Amino acid sequence: MADVKVKLEAADVAEIENRIIELCQQLPRGITDQVIQNELPHLEPQHRAMAINRLLSTGQLDLLKSSTGLLYRIKDAQSAGKIKGSDNQEKLVYQIIEDAGNKGIWSRDIRYKSNLPLTEINKILKNLESKKLIKAVKSVAASKKKVYMLYNLQPDRSVTGGAWYSDQDFESEFVEVLNQQCFKFLQTKAEAARDSKQSPMIQRNSSFASSHEVWKFICELGISKVELSMDDIETILNTLIYDGKVEMTIIAAKEGTVGSVDGQMKLYRAVNPIIHPTGIMRTPCGLCPVFDDCHEGGEISPSNCTYMTEWLEF
Amino acid sequence: MTQAEIKLCSLLLQEHFGEIVDKVGTYLLRTGSQPLRLISNDTGTPVDQVKKALCVLIQHNLVSYQLNKRGFVEYEAHHDRVLRILRYPRYIYNAKTLYGDTGELIVEELLLNGKMSMSTAVKKVADRLTETMEDGKAMDYGEVSSTFVRLVDTHFIYRCPAPLESPEGVAAPAPVAPLLSTNEKDMYTVPKLSMIGKGKRRRSSEDDDDTSEQQTKRQKKEADSKEALPDDGIYWQVNTERFHQHFRDQAIIGAIANKMDQVSSEIVRTMLRMSEVTTSSNASHTQPLSSNEIFRSLPAGYNISKQVLDQYLALLADDPLEFVGRSGDSGGGMFVINLHKALATLSSATLESVVQERFGSRCARIFRLILRKRHLEQKQVEDFAMVPAKEAKDMLYQLLSENLVFLQEIPKTPDHAPSRTFYLYAVNTLSSSRLLLQRCYKTVANLIERRLFETKENKRLLEKSQRIEAIIASMQATGAEETQLQEIEEMITAPERQQLEALKHNVNRIDASENQVDETIFILESYIESTSAKH
Numbered sequence: 027m028a029d030v031k032v033k034l035e036a037a038d039v040a041e042i043e044n045r046i047i048e049l050c051q052q053l054p055r056g057i058t059d060q061v062i063q064n065e066l067p068h069l070e071p072q073h074r075a076m077a078i079n080r081l082l083s084t085g086q087l088d089l090l091k092s093s094t095g096l097l098y099r100i101k102d103a104q105s106a107g108k109i110k111g112s113d114n115q116e117k118l119v120y121q122i123i124e125d126a127g128n129k130g131i132w133s134r135d136i137r138y139k140s141n142l143p144l145t146e147i148n149k150i151l152k153n154l155e156s157k158k159l160i161k162a163v164k165s166v167a168a169s170k171k172k173v174y175m176l177y178n179l180q181p182d183r184s185v186t187g188g189a190w191y192s193d194q195d196f197e198s199e200f201v202e203v204l205n206q207q208c209f210k211f212l213q214t215k216a217e218a219a220r221d222s223k224q225s226p227m228i229q230r231n232s233s234f235a236s237s238h239e240v241w242k243f244i245c246e247l248g249i250s251k252v253e254l255s256m257d258d259i260e261t262i263l264n265t266l267i268y269d270g271k272v273e274m275t276i277i278a279a280k281e282g283t284v285g286s287v288d289g290q291m292k293l294y295r296a297v298n299p300i301i302h303p304t305g306i307m308r309t310p311c312g313l314c315p316v317f318d319d320c321h322e323g324g325e326i327s328p329s330n331c332t333y334m335t336e337w338l339e340f
Numbered sequence: 341m342t343q344a345e346i347k348l349c350s351l352l353l354q355e356h357f358g359e360i361v362d363k364v365g366t367y368l369l370r371t372g373s374q375p376l377r378l379i380s381n382d383t384g385t386p387v388d389q390v391k392k393a394l395c396v397l398i399q400h401n402l403v404s405y406q407l408n409k410r411g412f413v414e415y416e417a418h419h420d421r422v423l424r425i426l427r428y429p430r431y432i433y434n435a436k437t438l439y440g441d442t443g444e445l446i447v448e449e450l451l452l453n454g455k456m457s458m459s460t461a462v463k464k465v466a467d468r469l470t471e472t473m474e475d476g477k478a479m480d481y482g483e484v485s486s487t488f489v490r491l492v493d494t495h496f497i498y499r500c501p502a503p504l505e506s507p508e509g510v511a512a513p514a515p516v517a518p519l520l521s522t523n524e525k526d527m528y529t530v531p532k533l534s535m536i537g538k539g540k541r542r543r544s545s546e547d548d549d550d551t552s553e554q555q556t557k558r559q560k561k562e563a564d565s566k567e568a569l570p571d572d573g574i575y576w577q578v579n580t581e582r583f584h585q586h587f588r589d590q591a592i593i594g595a596i597a598n599k600m601d602q603v604s605s606e607i608v609r610t611m612l613r614m615s616e617v618t619t620s621s622n623a624s625h626t627q628p629l630s631s632n633e634i635f636r637s638l639p640a641g642y643n644i645s646k647q648v649l650d651q652y653l654a655l656l657a658d659d660p661l662e663f664v665g666r667s668g669d670s671g672g673g674m675f676v677i678n679l680h681k682a683l684a685t686l687s688s689a690t691l692e693s694v695v696q697e698r699f700g701s702r703c704a705r706i707f708r709l710i711l712r713k714r715h716l717e718q719k720q721v722e723d724f725a726m727v728p729a730k731e732a733k734d735m736l737y738q739l740l741s742e743n744l745v746f747l748q749e750i751p752k753t754p755d756h757a758p759s760r761t762f763y764l765y766a767v768n769t770l771s772s773s774r775l776l777l778q779r780c781y782k783t784v785a786n787l788i789e790r791r792l793f794e795t796k797e798n799k800r801l802l803e804k805s806q807r808i809e810a811i812i813a814s815m816q817a818t819g820a821e822e823t824q825l826q827e828i829e830e831m832i833t834a835p836e837r838q839q840l841e842a843l844k845h846n847v848n849r850i851d852a853s854e855n856q857v858d859e860t861i862f863i864l865e866s867y868i869e870s871t872s873a874k875h
Contacts, residue, residue: 196728205726226603227651265726268709269701270692273660300595300661304690304863305856306776307697311783320786328789338846 042069042077047086050100056090057098083114115142119150123160123174128182130163130173166191189252203249204262209271211235211243212296234275234293237263238285256285263294273297310337341419344781346370349422351788356425357396360385364393368403368417375412400454401577424580426784426858431583435496442479442487445469447496447578455500455575462488495582495617500575585621588866589613592663592682595689599661603644607652608664610637611677622873624680630671646672661685680870687867688769690860694776695744702727703735707767710745715764736765744772770871777864784857791850798843805832805840 049057049065062074078098081087090097122139123131133151137144151174154160162172163181173185190197212235219233241259244250266272275293279286306312310333311320320326328334346369354362367383368374376394380387394415397403403417428451436444445465450456462484469479491497589612597605614637615626631653635646644652653675656664663682668674688711696704706725710716716724722732739745750762795802808831815825832840 190726198726198728198731201726220601225648225651226655230655261726264724265705268705268712268725270704270708275660298598299689300599301686301689301693302598303697304693305853305858305860306780306783307694308856309783309787309853311779311786312694313698317779317782320782322789328786329793331786331790334790338849 038073039077039080042066042073043081046077046081046098047100050087050098054100056092058095060095062098115140115146116150116153118142119147120154120159123154124176126173126175128175128179128185130165130175130181130185132171132173136174166196189250189254189258200250201262201265204244204259205265205269207244207247207249208240208259208262209266209269209296211240212266212272212294216296230295233295235295236285237292237294240294241285256287260292263292266294270299271296310334341369342778342781344778344785345419345423348426348781348785348788349417349419351785352422352425353402355788355792357393357400360389361393361396364390365397365402365417365422368397368415369419369422373406373414373416375408375414379415423781423861426854427580427583427862429855430587430858431578431580434583434586435491438494438496439487439491441469442484443491446484446488446491450497450576450578455577457575458485458488461576492576495579497576498579498582500577581621584862584866585616587862588679588683589616591686591863592677592679595661595682595686596656596663600655600659603642604652604656606639606642607634607649607656608677610634610639611664611675613637615677619679622870624678624870624874625665626677626679628667628674628676631673631675632671634675680874683863683867683870684769686863687773690863691744691767691769691772691776695739699735699738702731703739706732706735707739707744710765711767711769715748715766717762717764721765740765743775770868773864773867777861777868780857780861780864784854784861787850787854787857791847794843794846794850798839801836801839802843804836808832 045066046062049061053061059074062069062078066074078087081098082089086100088099090099118140119136119142122136125131133144133147136142136151137147140147142150151160151162155162158177160174161177162174163185165171165173165185175181190201215235216233219229222229222232224232237256237260240263241254241256244254244259263272263274267274272294276290277293278289279291281289283291285291310331311317314320314331314333316326320328320331322328346366349369350362350366353365357365363383363385364379367379371382374382376387376390379385379394380390383390385393394403397415397417398405401418402421403415405413405415408414431451432444432448435447439446442465445468446461449461449464453461462481466479466481466484469484470477473479488497589609592612593605593609596608611626611629611634614629614633618627619625631646631650634653635649638644638649650672653664653666653673657666657675662678663685665676665678666673667676692704692708692711695707702725706721706727709721709725713720713724718733718736721727721736722729725732727735736745740747745765745767748764748766749756750764751757752760752762808828811828812825815828
């Protein structure tokens with residue numbers, strides 16, 4: 027028995043492996059044990075397992091779990107080629123990073139998933155980086171946290187922060203400028219509508235601008251070096267809503283109308299605030315930082331209040 | 341009631357009624373209802389002084405009394421009424437804008453005296469108006485009383501509850517505290533129904549007779565002392581609720597005018613005026629009004645066609661402000677004004693304005709954002725408001741420490757572990773409004789303190805200038821020469837004059853601010869009241 031086994035191994039192992047790979051290539055979606063059994067009926071289960079194990083360990087096959095059972099699939103030659111010459115640990119780390127996609131993965135998470143010591147992981151990561159297989163990207167969420175992802179991937183918005191970030195720094199000035207420009211645009215439109223002296227209904231309707239119009243205006247202004255999408259502009263317009271300067275309505279639009287999304291169009295218009303600064307804020311007490319410590323007869327009191335004195339002299 | 345409120349009440353009482361009334365009033369505010377003896381004991385004030393103070397307070401409707409089960413009388417102060425003293429200038433000013441100088445003086449007299457009979461009020465006002473007029477002219481009583489009647493007609497003034505004249509009153513057992521017997525009898529016989537209605541018409545007719553009888557004011561003054569007044573025992577007082585309703589309407593109209601335009605605000609004004617009588621002051625909506633009705637009631641000066649009016653109404657109903665709502669289609673469309681919603685919006689606009697002024701517009705953006713989205717996580721706030729994470733964190737914590745936003749924890753697991761808990765920021769307008777209201781009270785108290793301080797500092801100077809003015813006036817009356825007058829005027833040196841000017845400026849400014857803060861107080865109070873009435 028042992029004799030037969032040795033003989034088989036020596037002569038046929040390569041052949042069996044080739045057969046399995048061929049099968050996999052024929053069925054790129056993956057094959058099950060059953061398929062191999064059907065194709066190679068004379069093969070003993072032991073040998074089949076051995077052959078598959080070898081293929082798996084050399085990284086030529088992927089083992090997947092599906093509803094019908096285990097599934098073998100051939101690995102694409104490219105990725106197999108890339109990590110050629112690496113050891114198992116490197117492959118493991120590479121796989122973990124690959125699974126993380128364009129969101130990236132933190133080195134500590136790699137450690138949890140791979141169960142390798144951190145020093146080892148750092149070595150592997152350095153290695154892979156030097157081979158240009160992976161890259162480290164700084165996340166905007168936490169400036170000191172580096173995440174790793176495959177070299178050819180474009181980092182996700184949640185990592186880079188989208189158009190509003192340059193090198194993990196939030197471009198608040200850029201946002202502020204856009205915010206002001208959008209408001210200016212809407213305000214001019216609203217004023218023009220008010221001056222048109224038409225019936226109130228038309229006046230209001232013409233004070234609205236769709237997000238597409240605002241987007242076009244901003245693009246033509248050319249204040250932005252990066253390409254802004256409509257969504258980006260809508261985010262800016264939303265901040266104007268939270269500033270209480272703009273209001274939005276959604277109207278139904280015919281499919282295909284410029285600026286409509288899913289048959290909806292977002293319309294924005296500039297509005298005036300409903301009240302002037304309220305009475306209490308026109309007194310020094312409204313803004314006083316030591317208001318709670320202020321008592322007549324105390325160290326801080328209305329009688330010796332310097333804010334009041336300045337205010338009265340103003 | 342809070343410390344800030346008591347402090348403010350005390351200052352107001354002190355300023356308007358003096359030390360003793362302040363002592364008694366503040367004591368009552370602090371302790372709740374108390375009998376006379378206890379007030380006297382605890383405040384260390386002689387009983388007759390306490391009695392006088394209570395008389396003043398009762399006359400001004402600041403204190404009410406009631407019989408305890410054990411048979412003694414208890415006095416209770418009402419802090420809300422005391423705080424209204426702050427609003428007196430506004431009542432008077434509004435009466436002036438609505439009914440001219442006569443209205444102003446009538447309301448002023450009534451406020452200053454608490455309760456007054458119509459005849460004395462009319463007489464006094466006519467006298468005062470005559471004084472300001474040129475020689476030879478005099479204010480007609482009839483004119484004054486007609487203004488008075490108009491004020492009553494529009495519910496700005498109403499009749500005080502009067503003692504019921506029932507035979508039982510005589511037979512009532514002697515009260516426990518003999519000193520208070522009259523009060524006690526009154527107390528039991530106060531009819532609440534005789535506010536307006538019939539009594540009012542009778543009064544005006546009687547008063548007309550009254551005025552025709554006595555032509556000039558000199559004659560009248562003599563008559564005063566001789567004969568009892570015809571409307572003795574029927575007293576009138578200012579209906580603050582009605583004024584508040586008017587203020588509320590004005591605030592709504594103002595908001596519409598700011599947000600939309602003049603014409604819209606005029607339409608809303610018309611709607612509010614139409615529903616003044618039909619809607620009770622604490623209703624959450626006005627009665628529905630049809631567009632046809634509104635069209636007919638628009639002021640004559642406004643040349644709006646029915647079509648345009650309909651457009652305006654549609655716009656008003658469509659606006660996200662939701663002050664005006666459409667309730668039906670009959671009669672060309674039925675419209676209501678959502679009073680509660682309007683107050684809530686005004687109040688949150690006030691809060692927003694406070695955040696904006698105190699913490700800057702970025703913070704206001706975050707505040708509005710949370711207000712709109714109700715509950716948000718910190719990360720979401722940063723993303724929506726487009727504020728750098730670090731700044732947003734700072735601002736949120738600042739708002740949190742000032743109690744303008746609060747933090748809602750939602751644990752995923754029962755152990756409340758921070759890593760497995762959602763932390764949601766939210767705004768509670770009602771509690772924030774209450775908080776701000778307290779701040780307003782303290783602010784007004786501070787302003788009053790400062791004003792008192794300013795006048796106290798310059799007391800000597802003020803007295804001097806008053807003395808000199810008196811001397812000049814008397815010398816002018818005796819016909820002194822110009823040079824003499826100048827000499828006396830020069831007794832106030834230039835720096836002193838400057839100081840007086842500065843003082844006047846300061847006091848005026850503080851006074852103006854007190855009124856401004858009161859506007860904020862009014863909005864917040866109305867909102868809190870209307871919200872608590874709803875639940």
